[in-house]
Amino acid sequence: MSCVLGIDIGGTNTEFGLVDREGKIHFSSKVKTRQHATPESLAQSIYDTLQSDVDDIQITAIGIGTPNGNYYKGTIEFAPNLEWKGVIELAKIFQGQFELPVKVANDANAAAHGEMLFGAARGLRDFLVVTLGTGLGSGFVCNGEVLYGNTGMAGELGHVVIHPAGRECKCGRKGCLERYASSTGFMITTKELLELTDSASPLKDIPSSELHASDVDKAARNGDVLALEVFNRTARELARGLATAVAITSPEVIILCGGLAKSGELLLEPTRRCLEEELLQVFKKTVAIRASGLRDGNVAILGAAALGWK
Numbered sequence: 001m002s003c004v005l006g007i008d009i010g011g012t013n014t015e016f017g018l019v020d021r022e023g024k025i026h027f028s029s030k031v032k033t034r035q036h037a038t039p040e041s042l043a044q045s046i047y048d049t050l051q052s053d054v055d056d057i058q059i060t061a062i063g064i065g066t067p068n069g070n071y072y073k074g075t076i077e078f079a080p081n082l083e084w085k086g087v088i089e090l091a092k093i094f095q096g097q098f099e100l101p102v103k104v105a106n107d108a109n110a111a112a113h114g115e116m117l118f119g120a121a122r123g124l125r126d127f128l129v130v131t132l133g134t135g136l137g138s139g140f141v142c143n144g145e146v147l148y149g150n151t152g153m154a155g156e157l158g159h160v161v162i163h164p165a166g167r168e169c170k171c172g173r174k175g176c177l178e179r180y181a182s183s184t185g186f187m188i189t190t191k192e193l194l195e196l197t198d199s200a201s202p203l204k205d206i207p208s209s210e211l212h213a214s215d216v217d218k219a220a221r222n223g224d225v226l227a228l229e230v231f232n233r234t235a236r237e238l239a240r241g242l243a244t245a246v247a248i249t250s251p252e253v254i255i256l257c258g259g260l261a262k263s264g265e266l267l268l269e270p271t272r273r274c275l276e277e278e279l280l281q282v283f284k285k286t287v288a289i290r291a292s293g294l295r296d297g298n299v300a301i302l303g304a305a306a307l308g309w310k
Contacts, residue, residue, distance in 0.1 A: 006305025063308025065110030114303030120293025
């Protein structure tokens with residue numbers, strides 16, 4: 001059996017798996033990204049895992065989605081949410097380890113390939129994928145082609161500044177969208193609201209160091225006013241960034257994926273409402289917002305693998 005090795009390198013975890021042409025995952029695993037001081041160490045770890053756990057699958061290529069991945073050069077370039085600094089020759093490292101062809105792209109661009117091949121964007125030619133994880137990634141598809149731009153780095157919606165004097169971002173600037181609309185930004189908003197309000201909330205019973213997005217999700221589903229306000233504020237900030245993207249590329253659909261998007265309608269409904277309020281008149285009622293069509297828990301792997309199959 002022939003499969004592509006799909007690898008998604010995130011700020012927290014690196015997920016990888018073997019995927020056939022139909023999008024079926026035959027093996028998957030993950031490791032902590034930050035446990036590897038170098039990308040060479042990560043490549044060796046993935047290689048060793050596959051050597052010990054997989055013996056009946058032929059790997060034909062590797063697709064890697066990563067923050068600040070350069071599609072043209074096969075590099076990671078100055079990724080603020082990774083511990084590895086500067087320019088990383090990622091494709092060369094994995095080619096040397098596996099002796100296979102390797103294609104690298106921004107993680108959200110990889111997700112866009114995945115949605116086109118296996119998910120919610122099959123048949124679409126103009127859409128936007130937004131990944132809401134440690135940071136915020138975006139993949140723009142225009143006329144059926146992923147937009148890479150002159151540098152191979154186009155589509156950094158997460159670093160569009162929405163509050164010029166706002167929260168400090170790891171990229172070195174202030175007020176970037178991902179500091180408000182990402183899993184990280186979501187938790188910053190939660191803790192700010194907990195400090196500012198005297199209203200009762202079950203979230204106040206959880207030590208700050210132990211508080212997670214899943215706790216806020218649970219509280220919101222139980223009707224907690226503070227938790228619902230966190231979702232509303234996050235949706236408002238996300239909508240501001242999305243309205244800018246719509247004004248530039250006019251997508252038919254915006255697909256949300258990643259950890260924060262797993263909250264479903266808690267995030268989707270207020271984002272749809274806020275986006276309509278933020279859009280220019282000519283774009284109102286022209287854009288749908290959907291959750292990922294890739295199988296829950298496998299979005300990252302399928303996106304990276306689709307890049308390899310392409």
